[in-house]
Amino acid sequence: LGRYSHLNAFVNVANLETVLARVATAAGPSPTDNVDPRSPNGRLVAIKDNICTTDIPTTAASGILKKFNSPHDATVVRQLREAGAIVLGKTNMDEFGMGSHTTHSHFGATKSQCDGVERSAGGSSGGSAVAVATGQCWAALGTDTGGSVRLPAAYTGTVGFKPSYGLLSRWGVIAYANSLDTVGILGTDVDSVEGIFDITNAYDRQDPTSLDPTTRSGLPVEEPAPSKTLKVGVPIDYNISSLDPAVRKAWLRSLQLLQKRGHTLHKVHLPATQHALSAYYVLAPAEASSNLAKYDGVRYGSRAEGKDGTPESVLFAKTRGEGFGPEVQRRILLGAFSLSAQAIDNYFIQAQKVRRLVQQDFDKAFATPNCLNSLEYGKKADGVDVLLCPTAPTLAPKFSEIKDQKPLHAYMNDVFTVPASLAGLPAISVPIQVDKATKSESAGAAGMQIIGQYGDDKLVLAVARQLL
Numbered sequence: 307l308g309r310y311s312h313l314n315a316f317v318n319v320a321n322l323e324t325v326l327a328r329v330a331t332a333a334g335p336s337p338t339d340n341v342d343p344r345s346p347n348g349r350l351v352a353i354k355d356n357i358c359t360t361d362i363p364t365t366a367a368s369g370i371l372k373k374f375n376s377p378h379d380a381t382v383v384r385q386l387r388e389a390g391a392i393v394l395g396k397t398n399m400d401e402f403g404m405g406s407h408t409t410h411s412h413f414g415a416t417k418s419q420c421d422g423v424e425r426s427a428g429g430s431s432g433g434s435a436v437a438v439a440t441g442q443c444w445a446a447l448g449t450d451t452g453g454s455v456r457l458p459a460a461y462t463g464t465v466g467f468k469p470s471y472g473l474l475s476r477w478g479v480i481a482y483a484n485s486l487d488t489v490g491i492l493g494t495d496v497d498s499v500e501g502i503f504d505i506t507n508a509y510d511r512q513d514p515t516s517l518d519p520t521t522r523s524g525l526p527v528e529e530p531a532p533s534k535t536l537k538v539g540v541p542i543d544y545n546i547s548s549l550d551p552a553v554r555k556a557w558l559r560s561l562q563l564l565q566k567r568g569h570t571l572h573k574v575h576l577p578a579t580q581h582a583l584s585a586y587y588v589l590a591p592a593e594a595s596s597n598l599a600k601y602d603g604v605r606y607g608s609r610a611e612g613k614d615g616t617p618e619s620v621l622f623a624k625t626r627g628e629g630f631g632p633e634v635q636r637r638i639l640l641g642a643f644s645l646s647a648q649a650i651d652n653y654f655i656q657a658q659k660v661r662r663l664v665q666q667d668f669d670k671a672f673a674t675p676n677c678l679n680s681l682e683y684g685k686k687a688d689g690v691d692v693l694l695c696p697t698a699p700t701l702a703p704k705f706s707e708i709k710d711q712k713p714l715h716a717y718m719n720d721v722f723t724v725p726a727s728l729a730g731l732p733a734i735s736v737p738i739q740v741d742k743a744t745k746s747e748s749a750g751a752a753g754m755q756i757i758g759q760y761g762d763d764k765l766v767l768a769v770a771r772q773l774l
């Protein structure tokens with residue numbers, strides 16, 4: 307931990323004596339005792355700081371929650387502890403999950419380091435990604451609303467998985483945009499990620515958006531056999547002109563690799579993709595503006611200093627002005643505007659329509675029908691099983707380049723991750739080494755994203771395994 311403290315991956319760590327004692331008891335008499343590569347038993351995990359824990363504060367990297375101690379563990383934390391995982395600490399993030407580089411934190415930025423060069427850790431789960439990439443923990447939990455697990459994975463050379471919306475419980479997870487928020491998992495390989503997924507993928511009646519047991523029981527539970535021939539879709543709309551040549555090469559290489567393994571490649575057109583980013587940046591702030599209204603210093607959040615008798619409206623404004631960072635304030639204003647009477651039809655409603663078009667694009671592309679919105683049964687003969695595309699248009703940018711990045715430029719990092727979020731689909735980012743010839747100095751890997759139909763989480767994990 308000390309060796310990497312300059313990267314600022316953690317906001318708070320657990321009591322280290324307790325952690326060490328637990329590690330010692332869990333280790334067993336011989337180092338070969340814990341050989342199951344998927345089991346978190348006796349292993350260190352880190353938790354993003356917007357997921358509640360009883361033993362360590364939960365701040366969402368916000369000034370307004372800097373003193374918050376949760377009386378409960380989030381369901382996903384409880385599930386991990388019950389499986390024997392040892393929680394090492396809470397990881398840094400963009401405040402409330404709003405950002406793409408983990409620079410918008412009340413506790414300072416997280417940085418990633420590759421061959422001595424400081425780079426963006428991605429965001430908003432950058433602390434979790436760096437904790438995993440540097441080996442400070444075995445695996446970590448993050449949250450992915452529009453790419454916050456996949457982008458940090460892509461920028462730090464780790465594996466980042468966003469399961470289908472509603473599979474993992476959100477109870478005890480501080481809301482950013484409820485209709486998109488998904489708990490995600492980061493690890494250095496598919497085994498650790500899948501091990502945690504298997505433990506946390508369970509119905510939770512405390513979460514009203516948890517997928518009901520009946521629909522769950524219809525979803526595939528096993529990975530398909532590696533010998534099974536799959537149809538891999540190549541979404542040509544992701545081949546944008548600003549795609550970094552190193553990323554394009556890594557994409558081609560991954561496609562060739564899958565082809566060598568016997569899978570077939572198919573061109574797929576997802577026309578609504580080009581509008582997905584704009585729709586996301588209307589919808590997510592709209593939901594956020596409503597979710598964050600409760601932090602007024604009365605029942606929720608730390609209250610600004612104010613004399614007795616200060617008009618309430620003044621104290622609310624002061625509390626929120628001091629407690630929220632500039633990016634969060636920008637999102638609240640954006641969201642409040644797009645929900646206002648004069649703007650709702652042109653912005654919020656339009657964005658909802660785009661969201662539906664994005665979902666329909668995916669449903670048209672996949673062979674398997676979407677069990678949530680389709681009455682069809684059986685596979686479409688001309689559909690694909692999974693899609694393969696880059697996670698981000700560029701490799702991890704240098705930290706010096708993003709420090710003063712304009713908001714719009716930061717939002718562009720999410721252009722390839724938000725479509726799967728809007729559609730609630732499972733998506734994983736895996737690191738693919740970039741060619742020496744095209745390697746942009748020290749950013750060693752490009753993230754490749756595998757997207758599957760709703761509920762095809764095991765299939766997505768199986769394809770990720772074949773790429774690593």
Ligand code: GLN
Nearest residue numbers: 403404405451452453454
């Ligand atoms: N970068 C996106 C945003 O700022 C996604 C964040 C996330 O997935 N939490 O909204």
